[in-house]
Amino acid sequence: MVQSKRVQAIHSLSFDVQRIQRERQLLGLDSSTNLKIRYNNNNNNHEIIEQEKRGSAGNSPQAQISSCNNPLCIRCVRYGYLQKNAKSKLSWILWDFKTRFPSKFSSLNQRIPNSIQQQHGSSDNGSNNSKNSNSNSPLLLQNPTVLMVSDLPSKEIVTDWHQNTYEYLSQRSTRRIVFDVLRSLCLYGDYDGWGDNDWTENDSPQGQVWKVFHILNQGSWNPILLDEDEDDDDENKNDNNNSISCQKKKLLLDLVRNIPGLLDNCIFGNVFISKIYHCGPTNILTYNGHADETQMMKGRTTDFVGGGVHENEPDLDPEQARIVLIIDLWHPSLQDMEKTLLQQLYPPFTSSDSKKIS
Template sequence: MEWSLERVREMVAGGMQSMRDCESSAFGTAMCLLLLFVWYCYRVGREHSSSPLRGGYSAEPSRVGGGGGALISTERDGKAKGRPVSGVEEPNGFAYCQSAESFRCTNTGDGLNQKLYHSLQDYAKRYTWSGMGRVHKGVRDQGRYLTSRPTIQRPEVFFLPDLPSAPFFSRDAQKHDVELLERSFPALLAEFESIYHAPPSRAGSSLPLGWKSNSTPHGQWWTFYLLNQGTPLALNARRCPRAWRVLSQLRTFIANNVFGNACFSVLTPGALITEHYGPTNVRLRCHLGLRVPSSCELVVGGEPQCWSEGSCLLFDDSFLHRAFHEGGPEDGPRVVFMVDLWHPNVAAAERQALDYIFTPGR
């Protein structure tokens, strides 16, 4: 056969015409299926290499706040996970996690990611996938979110995408619960005074019943939990019936998962809680001022705020934050009643799913 440019053109034109004439033929169908198969393999391979549920979790260490006490930290929730216990602070002011009992001190690598994903699948089978778009996205891409967030906001355990972010929130964000807490100020203050006795000044002395000491580089920080990581402390709750009643009346209190806490928190003069991140952005931390000397401050995302007696401060503790009391012994302690409330933009269906996924002990 003699080959020429003209001959090649005729063959190409004939082939193209044949393909047009045979679009519905078996050959055309096979070609379409082959292209679809190649596209599917490409997508699966891409997701396999990037998904945190399949080994794509970054091993980049996160730097977080100082070590905690025997229970979950209430103002300093951010803690490094999977790190050795150490009380030595890093040059940038962060320290390793010291509380093995804290949920955010566990390793959040592939094992936890897979566990959360399986919990979400189990929830969807029992209930529904409806409204689970953001939760599914957050669980699926958790590793990427936790390591790629800006340093000003980097939750340590779980990031729910597409939530409005700000260091501080207006009291209107959870108006009902804020007003209820502020109306309860006299009762909560009286109950605090009934359980609080001046802690011992000498080192090694035991704290009063129900109180826990948290590690700080300066000063002292004590907490009295009613709910710790979603688990009620029955003995403490019995001693504070009015505070427990207030918690039961709150509409947005996180009472059923590990992100929920409620406690009385005391900072002595000279105390410093170093910079740290909280575990998640799905909650707002609420501080009701009970006793507030003038030399105390809370800094969230670089924005300073002062507590006020009888008033609530709402803030997103997934932002970098710290607290301090620079007063003298004559000023007395700074005392707040702290509760964790749902972020106002987390929908009811999402709250139910997160309660299921992060049930204590799951």
């Protein structure tokens, strides 16, 4: 995973959830981010309790990775390709930086180049840190599949990072904008449940299902949100089902694109609406080591480490749903040039990439 500390800002759009249990013991799934920022807004003003259990990547027989069906998924399938590709480009990109930006290059932190050069592959799905013998090392509790950058600050619970992101989300009609889009796409209904066929789905070793609707997926914007309006004469056009107005699309895209600190132009950047069980592809994040319980109230923001598997188990009727907007942010300790380096080493996949790895 890219070691540019990926922070996930999570704006909870909960319906009837009263408890969310997060971060069980790592089940061998690849780590997502070391730091996540959560902003929770419960529809019914209910209290949300979030419990996090974090452990080191398991080597037990139960720690089996259950991958999705996306052949380009960097969490489950393409981590090895990304590692090799980044290593092959590293020298040239560094030379280019040194030539074009000599003064900035002289102050470039070498933690990312060093991490890439020291990689030994991810045949075990990213357990590159087993060589660290210190059981107290936070590195042992992070297990990204693509890139592990060791020299980034990490904390269990953080309250002073990305405050501008909290304020940005809380000052806008985030919940209304997201639900307007979901309803227009028939991905959410007050009475008829969810249009599950339109959600990306993954499973887990315990048989649970993680469903997401991507706004930004591995650095690429969802084409559904970028498409122009359908022809007004289209007989099949249905404002309540198959189409979404330009205005609603623009509101959502503008909301996301202008989020302070958004991890953009990089394959590690994701913005998605999550329905139970989610995990990410990088340890751009922070240390994640033990159970931690946090009470979350409407309008309250909480920063926390999320370097392992993230599991949500709401206490509610199975026909009712909890929904969370998850936003990946750059680790605040990264230099601007480090972000640029990561964007060039790990850009979003293109059609040529798809052909190379197909």
